[in-house]
Amino acid sequence: MTTKEYTAEQERLARFAKAMGHPARIAILEFLAAQECCFFGDIHEVLPISKATVSQHLSELRDAGLIQGTIEPPKVRYCINRENWATARRLFAGFFKENNREKGECCP
Secondary structure, rough: OOOOOHHHHHHHHHHHHHHHHOHHHHHHHHHHEEEEEEEEEOHOOOOOHHHHHHHHHHHHHHOOOOEEEEEEEEEEEEEEHHHHHHHHHHHHHHHHHHOOOOOOOOOO
16 A cells, blocks of 8 residues: 655645635635734624634634734734745645646536
8 A cells, every 4th residue: 555645736726715715704804904904803703603603614724824922912914924925825836836727628
C-alpha cells in the first residue's frame, strides 16, 4: 500500500478553500477586507448572521490563518491576515492559471 504525498502548497490551498467554503465566511472576509483598519465590534451587527454562527465562522477563518483577532474587552478586534491573504491570492491564482483549459469539450 502506497501513500500519496501532497505538496505543502496543495495542503495550504485546500485549507484556505475549506475555510472559504461557506457564503457566510465569504461575506465576513469581504467585509473585513474592505475595512481601512481592523474592525472593532460585533460582526453579527453588520452582517445578517447570528452571533453564535459568526463565532463558529470566525473560528474557522482564524484557524485557516485568513483572519486574526484579539480580545480587547469589551470588544474584539478582527483583521484580515494580510500575509496569509497574499499567500492565498498567489496560490489560487496559480491554481486557476495552471488548470485553465479553454479547449472546448472535456473529452473529444
